[in-house]
Amino acid sequence: MAEKSDSDTEIREYASPPCYAHELSPEYGGQSEPEDSWSCVLRWRKVERQRLIEERLAIDADERKKRSDRIASRLDLAIGKVSGRIVSGYWPFRGEPDLRNWAITVIERGGRIALPVVIRKGWPLEFRIWSPGDPLERGVWNILVPSRGPSVLPDVVIAPVVGFDGANYRLGYGGGFFDRTLAAMHRRPLAIGVGYAGSRLETIRPQPHDIAMDAIVTD
Numbered sequence: 001m002a003e004k005s006d007s008d009t010e011i012r013e014y015a016s017p018p019c020y021a022h023e024l025s026p027e028y029g030g031q032s033e034p035e036d037s038w039s040c041v042l043r044w045r046k047v048e049r050q051r052l053i054e055e056r057l058a059i060d061a062d063e064r065k066k067r068s069d070r071i072a073s074r075l076d077l078a079i080g081k082v083s084g085r086i087v088s089g090y091w092p093f094r095g096e097p098d099l100r101n102w103a104i105t106v107i108e109r110g111g112r113i114a115l116p117v118v119i120r121k122g123w124p125l126e127f128r129i130w131s132p133g134d135p136l137e138r139g140v141w142n143i144l145v146p147s148r149g150p151s152v153l154p155d156v157v158i159a160p161v162v163g164f165d166g167a168n169y170r171l172g173y174g175g176g177f178f179d180r181t182l183a184a185m186h187r188r189p190l191a192i193g194v195g196y197a198g199s200r201l202e203t204i205r206p207q208p209h210d211i212a213m214d215a216i217v218t219d
């Protein structure tokens with residue numbers, strides 16, 4: 001279900017400060033950067049992303065399926081009725097929860113599924129309707145996307161997270177796609193982040209461009 005916080009979840013985050021600028025040799029002569037400057041946050045996010053992705057890639061296939069199924073049932077509670085609604089899902093990669101079977105149940109219940117398409121780096125995502133059997137092609141970063149199909153505005157956007165925090169902020173792969181897309185949508189969809197409970201961080205160090213999810217659903 002929608003979790004504002006999950007006190008049972010152990011937060012395994014490095015205790016070291018988020019910025020490594022202070023580790024530069026003193027002869028470097030540069031000004032030391034405040035720990036919340038964007039360049040410090042960027043560096044910290046990069047390290048955290050790598051750690052979190054490696055951690056979830058280590059989950060074996062059986063366990064990943066169990067966890068994905070738990071996320072799927074909790075998603076139903078968070079979303080409610082799907083009939084007549086367009087739900088944007090995703091084609092999983094790099095150890096993301098696999099919600100494709102759940103997506104098929106959305107269609108069986110009278111909803112429609114869309115998938116995000118990267119049109120161009122630095123641009124908002126486009127969403128295209130997809131049903132099982134529709135042709136997919138490899139898009140940017142080799143992600144499978146519907147080859148054709150109308151561009152739509154989803155009612156619900158499910159955004160896979162690399163990391164998340166108790167304020168429902170999401171850390172993604174660093175492209176800024178979901179933030180840009182939500183910022184550009186004239187009608188805000190219900191935005192739900194999904195991921196593993198172990199991907200929780202104390203804070204993602206939110207920046208002005210980061211848009212909090214309405215809920216984060218985990219296993």
Ligand SMILES: Nc1nc2c(c(=O)[nH]1)N(C=O)[C@@H](CNc1ccc(C(=O)N[C@@H](CCC(=O)O)C(=O)O)cc1)CN2
Nearest residue numbers: 090091092093116118141143160172173174175177178
């Ligand atoms: N399954 C799935 N599909 C999705 C997303 C997602 O998070 N999951 N996206 C959600 O946005 C979009 C794709 N976003 C992506 C953003 C960055 C990278 C990536 O590999 N970036 C490079 C360099 C990043 C940088 O410029 O710093 C890398 O990690 O090597 C991949 C996908 C649309 N489709």
Ligand SMILES: Nc1ncnc2c1ncn2[C@@H]1O[C@H](COP(=O)(O)OP(=O)(O)OP(=O)(O)O)[C@@H](O)[C@H]1O
Nearest residue numbers: 170171172173174175176177178179180183209210
């Ligand atoms: N609304 C926006 N307008 C312009 N640039 C943006 C916007 N939102 C995010 N960005 C830029 O995108 C870059 C990546 O942002 P961030 O680290 O938050 O990505 P992310 O949320 O992890 O990635 P993603 O959403 O693709 O999974 C940043 O440089 C940020 O300034």
